[in-house]
Amino acid sequence: MNMNRKTKKKNIAGRPGFDPGRRSFLGAVAAAAGVTLAPGVFLYGVGASGPALAREPGVAVSGDVRWGMLIDLNHCDKGCNECVSACVEENGLKGHGRPATDAQWIRKVDIHDPDTGLSQSLPVMCQHCAEPPCVDVCPTGASFKRADGIVLVDRHTCIGCRYCMMACPYKARSFVHEELEDQKPHAPRGQGTVESCTMCVHRVDAGGQPACVEACGRKGGGAMLFGDLKDPGSEISKRVASYATQQIRADLGLDPGVRYRNLK
Amino acid sequence: MKRIIFSEIEGRSAGFRGLAAVLGLFFLTGLAAVMYVEHAGHHVTGGSNQVVWGIPDVFAMFLIVSASGALNVAIISSVFRKTLYKPLERLSCLLAVAMLLGGLMILVLDLGRSDRVIVAMLNRNFKSVFAWNLYLYTGFIAIVVVYLWLQMERRMNRFVPAAGMAAFLWRLALTTGSGSIYGVLVAREAYDSAIMAPMFIAMSFSFGLAVYNLVLLAACRGSGREIGDVLLRRLGRLLGIFVAVVLYFTAVQHLANLYAAEHSGVERFILRDGGIYTLLFWGGQVIVGGLLPLLLVFVSSRRGSHLSGRTVALASMLVIVGAFSQLYVLIIGGQVYPLTLFPGMEVSSSFYDGVVASYAPSLPEIGLGLGGVALAGLVVLFGIKLLRFLPTTLVNAAIDPHHAAISDKA
Secondary structure (H helix, E strand, C coil): CHHHHHHHHHHHHCCCCCCHHHHHHHHHHHHHHHHHHCHHHHHHHCCCCCHHHCCCCCCCCCCCCCEEEEEEHHHCCCCCCHHHHHHHHHHCCCCCCCCCCCCCCEEEEEEECCCCCCEEEEEEECCCCCCCHHHHHCCCCCEEECCCCCEEECCCCCCCCCHHHHHCCCCCCEECCCCCCCCCCCCCCCCCCEECCCCCHHHHHCCCCCHHHHHHHHCCCCCEEEEECCCCCCHHHHHHHHCCCECCCHHHCCCCCEEEECCC | CCCCCEECCCCCCHHHHHHHHHHHHHHHHHHHHHHHHHHHCHHHCCCCCCCCCCHHHHHHHHHHHHHHHHCHHHHHHHCCCCHHHHHHHHHHHHHHHHHHHHHHHHHHHCCCCHHHHHHHHHCCCCCCHHHHHHHHHHHHHHHHHHHHHHHHCHHHHHHHHHHHHHHHHHHHHHHHHHHHHHHCCCCCCCCCCCCHHHHHHHHHHHHHHHHHHHHHHHHHHHCCCCECHHHHHHHHHHHHHHHHHHHHHHHHHHHHHHHCHHHHHHHHHHHHHCCHHHHHHHHHHHHHHHHHHHHHHHHHHHHCCCCCHHHHHHHHHHHHHHHHHHHHHHHHHHHHCCCCCCCCCEEEECCCCCCCCCCCCCHHHHHHHHHHHHHHHHHHHHHHHHCCCEECCECHHHHCHHHHHHHHHC
């Protein structure tokens, strides 16, 4: 990607009438305006999360990457809800005070083994399966899996049949039952359509990490790790290679992109 | 056998007008219910993120499954060459198309974005059972309309058996598709079984014939046409056989699930601890919709050859009550039982994990369901008024070659 960028720059610089001084001046003005007008957006864009990973607009998603998460239950406290709050804030999932119909993209599930007495707590969201049943059953192809493993819903082609909700083993999807207000531009939603965790695709494409992971690291127990499962050098790959990890309903053979550690 | 004469119903009586008005009112109420839900949002329905398919889907499935079953009467004549059923062919096709239209109306208007039906037409995922069903439904209507035309156009009658065979194969595929909507849901313990497809076919035979019997009896009674006891006995006993087959599939479904420890939870729920769902299963599906009609048609017909129209109508009504119970238990009961994410664990969350969800049908949903039934009724009602679907008589001598031969000799 960087190579491409350099090549492109060289070509432009070689054009007749091109003035590098004027170009850098304009760049400086744009940077100053950006910092002044939209500091959050701008700083986020050049943030430490690594622009090297960012995907250029118009460039296809690469199948050489598989985004995934590893969640260590030993660091996930029962009372902690930071990941959920961060998701709600990031994606504008303001409810209507009706828990049966309000959307939840991520939830904390408390589990208790009646035989041993062991209790654990873990976040559950779309597991971004390699073999997603929601994608198989969707009549219009609105449910789809990107080449990098992120499972999404195209809100323009979803007809709201809810078959994907019937097919998802993780109860990860919600139907938008009511009119929406104050939507986040980066997380468009639609009444009458189905939605679920996008793995904060807007952040990932910009080289960042999902809001839940960030919040867990900053305010929670640091239980969540995000990364590329196909890159042997990534932290997540090293960890899944070193320790036993678990998948929810591994028996279904869906190969989820979200894995858990210390799930007893 | 005498030549069968078909005629329109007069359609001027107070009964006809009253029925048309009632059906029209229900149809409009269904549309109004859809407008209301579209305006207020789906939270006004009984549906939720736990129970995503509600009572409209029960109605829709009933109509769609029954549609293919209603066609069987014509198939018995065209494909299996039972001449006794020849006069019943046309009404069978009309009822099949009418019920499929009613079911489709409900399915489409229950979508979150009904306005995007065109999207579903233009974007197809061929791995989706739903997408297959869209082809199966539209193909069914097209094939049955052609099949019907071949019956009604005397010069084309020789093609009826071939068209009947095509319609028969198509209807088997259609009901396989309907059952597979549930059968492929691997994550839901109540479904996840290949038996859904053949069970739905058996259900279609039973439900479809029950509706057919009622429509035939009502249409003949309303237009003063006689039905002989030979036909009544056949229709009643055939219904009994279909009811027994549904009971058999139901027994196999639950017995197989009971053997699998992983499914014991949902079986306990449906068969013993499920409250309204258990009541509907044993009371509605097994007793009212299964054992009672069996007793009615077989015990009555053993006492003598006579099986009255009233008995056949009652048995058919009971089968329909059983059909709604069965579909309610299957569709709603299968969803209220929680998904098992962590086998053997007690689970809780803010998203209703680990708890049996609640569902109560709302008025708009019931309105939509009845609207679909009303559409089917209107199509049949005006169909028999405008075209020659009904034979002028169904007395024994007119339809039974054996009976006719005896009469002629006498």
